[in-house]
Amino acid sequence: MVKEIQLRVSLKEEEISNILVVKSAIKLAINQDDISGVKVLRKSIDARKPKIIFNYKVAVFINEPVPESSEYTFNYSDVSNAKPVHIIGFGPAGMYAALRCIELGFKPIVLERGKNVQDRRRDLRAINQYHDVNENSNYCFGEGGAGTYSDGKLYTRSLKRGDVRRIFENLVYHGATDQILVDAHPHIGTNKLPKVVQNIRETILNYGGEIHFNTRVTDFIIKSNTINALVLNDAEEISVEKVILATGHSARDIFYLLHKKHIAIEAKSFAMGVRIEHPQHIIDSIQYHCSGDRHELLPAASYSLVQQVNGRGVYSFCMCPGGFIVPAATANGEVVVNGMSPSKRNNLYANSGIVVEIDVNNDLPKYEQFGALKGLEYQKNLEKLAFTSGGRSQVAPAQRLTDFVDGKLSNTLNESSYQPGLNSAPLHSLLPKLIGSRLRKGFAAFGEKMKGYYTQEANIVGVESRTSSPVSIPRTDTLEHPEITNLFPCGEGAGYAGGIISAAMDGERCAEAACETL
Template sequence: MVKDIQLRISIEEETIADILLIKAAQALSINRKNITGIKVLRKSIDARKPTIIFNYKIAVYIKEPLPKVSEYQFDYKDVSNSKSIHIIGFGPAGMYAALRCIELGFKPIVLERGKNVKDRRRDLKAINRDHFVNEDSNYCFGEGGAGTYSDGKLYTRSLKRGDVRRIFENLVFHGATDQILVDAHPHIGTNKLPKVVQNVRETILNFGGEIHFETRVVDFVIRNKKIQSIQFQNGKEMTVKNVILATGHSARDIFYLLHKKQIALEAKSFAMGVRVEHPQQIIDSIQYHCPGERHELLPPASYSLVQQVNNRGVYSFCMCPGGFIVPAATDNGEVVVNGMSPSKRNNLFANSGIVVEINVDVDLQKYDHFGVLKGLEYQKDLEKLAFTAGGRSQAAPAQRLTDFVEGKLSGDLNPSSYQPGLNSAPLHSLLPKLIGSRLRKGFEVFGQKMKGYYTSEANIIGVESRTSSPVCIPRNEQLAHPQVSNLFPCGEGGGYAGGIVSAAMDGERCAEAASQNS
């Protein structure tokens, strides 16, 4: 017999050996000797009150052995000589599309503009140290996409789009810790993701797939409403049958290419703002109600904030406890910031995007002459502004949080995790009013919700602009583009995902759709 039960465990109880066994026996009114195993299904922390509680959902096995086999078995086949499906982009959507193709008996041929994870590290170092951005190999482009070097947070609200547990178990199959199957807000960590991504690559190659790095797509040859072939930057061309387009939200050249070829696109609402960075100890003290150091059993605290300001959402995005801020530009002449955390989340700082919802139909009328690309052009203009305000390098414009709200230039800035450096800038006047004024009000409200959050010890750093794609590539019920029957827009770049998990699920769906089109 197996029974699922909920348990609430205090911090003091958490230190007791076999506490789950003890509590489970009490809850079920049975002898402990009859419990043959306990499987933790979910673990979360309830820190709403000073007495902090660990919430457990567990499966209790009564006179029955604990199963050792994973819930999922991944049936990878030798597809060396099978029909091919071409996948452009090797981020989460592209990786999972390729893996699903192999399960379905199709050969994935992956075309990735960037480098593999090992070689990619040198280009990331060049951004941080030399302020040089390789437009094909950076924090957004390369093996594993933006997810590889930007944290690996796996929390998603997209529960209706696919099987989240399957996505997690596949990550575990490829080397991720099985703790992600339990945590309410699972996270792999920037330091551990590259190995997982490398293992995915090896699976694809071992079962007959192909992966071509440093292969940027520059054109599509389209006849009779189908892509006949793909052309590359090196002048080579490849004949294709079905194409999954999983290039991510920052592949602007792909949006320009599709627009030039009169393939329908749609402007899409998105969000932009800044990164705010606090000492982690401040966030811990607020969230855990502790004036000093947090308890050793508690992880670095996170937060989630949202507020409506003048009919637009202002909210936290990609919160990174114990993390650091990184330069996420994809070209020189722009500054973009993002956040990430190592697996232990043991850095001194906590950072989060604080962004403002932008309605492309209402807020960007001055950009209407750009048509469906107006959001993209607006995004670019703010990134160029940040580049200039930061000193025309990858140093980022920054301001103390309180100075930003009060409209004062900061005489000096707090220490920061951002390696290229910060330059004091009047972001309160540089940011467009539709963003800046809402951020200022939002920070005031957040300070009321989290006492101590509004502080001069925090910096705001600009700009956080790549929250999602400002362009949507439409698709029909078969997940193909309505004008190009063998093109399957996928993941964040298509406008159909908002993170690693949702992108992975969409990648699987597009692989299934492309296989049915073969």
């Protein structure tokens, strides 16, 4: 017999090794000896009150063995000689599209502008140490996409878009810890995710798929509203039947290419702002109601904040406890910041994007001349402004939080995890009023919600601009572009996902749609 129950465990009880068995026996009114095992299905922490509680959903196995294997199987078979599906981009959407093609008996041919995870590291080091951005290999472009070297958070609200559990199980199949199947806010860590990504690559290659790195799609050859061929690196031309476009939210050249060829794209609302960094102990003390170090059983504390200011949402985005701020520019001449955390989340700092909603239909009248690209051009201009105010390198403009809200330049800045360095700049006056004034009111409100959050010990760093794509690519109910019958816009870059898991689910859906018509 198997019983699913909810358990509440105090912090002190959590220290007891067999506490789940003890609590399960009490709740079910049975003998502990009758319990063969307890499998954790879900775990979360309730720290709203000083007495911290661990909430568990568990399956209690009574007088029967605990199964070891997953209920999910992934039926990969050789597709070396099968019909091909071309996939542009090898982030989460592209990876899962390729894996799904193999399951369905079709050959994925992946075209990735960047490098594999191992070779990407050199280019990331060049950004951090020498401020040199490789436009094809950086924190956004390369094997695994932006998530590979910027955290690997797996939380998603897209529960209706597909089988979320299947996506998680496939990550475990490829080497991720099975803890992601349990945690309420799962996370792999930027130090662990590259190996998972490498394992996915090996699966695709071992079963007959192809992956071509350093291969940038520079043109589409279109005849009779159908893409017949792709031009690679401005030179080679290859024939195609079905194309899944999974290039991510930062592949601006693709948006420009589609616009140039009069293939329909649309301006999409997005968000921009800054990244805020606190010493982690401040966030721990606020969230865990402690004055010293947090308990060893508690993870680095996180937070989620939202406030309506003058008709627009101001909210936290991609919160990285125990993490680093990283340079996420995709071209020289711009500064973009993002966050990441290692698996243990054991760095001294906590950082998060704090961003403002931007309604492209009402907020950007001066950019109407750019049509569908108006949000993109606005985004670019702020990134150039950050580059200039930071000192014309990857040094980022920054300000103490209290000085930003008070409207004065910071004489000194706090220590930071951002490796290229910070330059004191008047972000309160540099940021457009649309963003800056709302951020200032938003931060004041957050300080009321989290006592201690509003502090001079926090820096804000600019700009956090790649929260999502400022452009969407329309598609029909068959997931094809309405004008190009064999083009399947996919993932974050097309406007149909907002993170690793939702992008992966969309990749699977697009693969199914493409394969169904072959």
